[in-house]
Amino acid sequence: MTSERVLCIEGLCAKAGDAHILGGIDLEVRPGEVHAIMGPNGSGKSTLSHVLMGRPGYEVTAGSVTLDGTDLLELAPWERAQAGLFLALQHPTEVPGVSLESMLVEAAVAGGRDPDGIRAALVVEAERIGFDEKFLGRPVNVDLSGGEKKRNEALQMSVIRPRYAVLDEIDSGLDVDALAAVARRVQDATDETGLGVLVITHFSRLLEVLEPDRVHVLSHGRIHTSGGPELAEELEADGYTGILGEAVDAPEVAVELGLGPDPFADPLA
Template sequence: MSVLEIKNLHVNVQTDQGVREILRGVDLVINEGEIHAVMGPNGSGKSTLAYTIAGHPKYKVIEGEILLDGENVLDMTVDERARAGLFLAMQYPVEIPGVTVTNFLRTAKTAIDGSAPSVRTWVKDVRQSMSNLRMDSNFAERNVNEGFSGGEKKRNEILQLELLKPRFAVLDETDSGLDVDALKVVSEGVNRAKTNTGLGILLITHYTRILRYIHPDFVHVFVGGRIAEQGGPELADRLEEEGYDRFLEPAAK
């Protein structure tokens, strides 16, 4: 069984006010097939955790480890992490002018697998995944995220998730900017990927609405760059009712 382990992770970032420590000792273990929801107020470090796992150069690890099946992820480049089975669905997917969705997906799949997929099988898989996500087939020939609505960008992220078949996915506020219909479609795609591949998921969100469709095994409350509390799905319901005030220091309220 694959496992992603985060041990005593401390991360700094350079700001206009100087170097700031964002993550202050994060410990988290995600096993294959598990869904872990990370919830917390703005500025608590949730996205920093996501981008650190993915390898964004802005975030500097000063202490701790990230291990994927015992291998040190921090020694890997961004593309090596992707080939090892890590995937990040970004909160704000970027536009890539001049690169069509079709070319992007096939190039990414070839890079991750080490060989190009069979054209006939690949075309069939892409069409099926786009149909499942209710994406118009014309999107395949459009440039990546260029002119896409917020919901279309998020569906495109989940399209990549389904086709690239990572072992672990970090979903950074995938629910932001989605209406109810789009939220259901995107959630169905995430659940489908988990069912088909045994995907382990780290789901970052502010709200419980996505948890009505993607049911977490564990919920972690993220405050001040560390996990303040953890429990089962019932913890999310408590957060919905009470908010985060009980976790915040008086000066931070």
């Protein structure tokens, strides 16, 4: 049986500690599509990205996530990556003593792929994305500026060639040139390798280069509104209150639990 190619998120609910953060997310990303997730601070955007990759500290309480038919929630984080999911972190971790190349080589070996071409691929992709080649020899993310770390995430994505990429605020901390380079590279991947993209962002600036097929506005752990690229322009003009209206008020569940003013703020962010 051949499975339909789609990253399918259905009724996804998750909590961190006692805080319920995702309250039922439904989303389908198909190859080549770009979906933008926007929303105010604390709406659950980053939590969604972490839960998809299986970061420790979150508990999925309901729902499912499948990647081209594979149940992702059953898998360890590294198995999710091997299944074809990539997560570009909002705050890429510094890993002293581990080189970019050795990390990607081990990932390739674990996936049964030939690691021999990784060095060459790194050089080619670094050039393409404007990542200074001198950084390739450094331990992962160590002593890189915020912007270089984001380029490094995009670089790794290009070398790993996942089927779906979740980009968590890849635009934060990037200058205009870097933003354009990263966005262009992601856009190219959607065309060249059919990469499906879930891009989480605060700003429509990114979406001027990386054109979304769909825009979803997240609020209090749910998708409040979905629309075409015009929704991002609307947000730019009217802000979240204009779109979300009364939905920016705390939902009943927070009152019931007696939580603080922002119960959906990501405690691990």
